[in-house]
Amino acid sequence: QKEVEQNSGPLSVPEGAIASLNCTYSDRVSQSFFWYRQYSGKSPELIMSIYSNGDKEDGRFTAQLNKASQYVSLLIRDSQPSDSATYLCAVNIVINNAGNMLTFGGGTRLMVKP
């Protein structure tokens, strides 16, 4: 079982709809959670970070974290065709009280149809 898991998709939503992306992680001491957007052949671009339970909103994006259930989600409101990309969930998993490396889920491919 992977330490961070996402549904690979593709997730297809119509333009203007809400896209909901989900991610689960294993029960280690995970402290920091991130969502990256990656267009094909390009580098991951940080779009949201969340550190405590609850919701965090930034423009059209809302990240949600539930540590008890070990999941983190990303909502994209008013989805645009330009949002079509792979969304990577990344978790800073602390192992043996050390480490600041990111462990990524497999990514969810989002397709927003005009």
Added chain:
Amino acid sequence: AAGVIQSPRHLIKEKRETATLKCYPIPRHDTVYWYQQGPGQDPQFLISFYEKMQSDKGSIPDRFSAQQFSDYHSELNMSSLELGDSALYFCASNRQETYEQYFGPGTRLTVT
């Protein structure tokens, strides 16, 4: 705003050759991370450096080595290249007291 700089952007090497990838972090960032992303895969952590010292080590082959220099730039040295080393190599940086990592544009390595 200044971003992470990586060079070269594209590199073609033959099997058993060596390659050196360079990374220049965002100004005032003291920590550098290297990731490898194979086709259709998510990025895999290789190694990181803080203040010129190795801080974490992931799935980096023994054929690879890396270091961080006094100006905080980092180099990833890859020897005895194999076909399976063909991938995108990303460098990311941050300040040690923060957790958000910012990725460079990557180096696409092709081994033939």
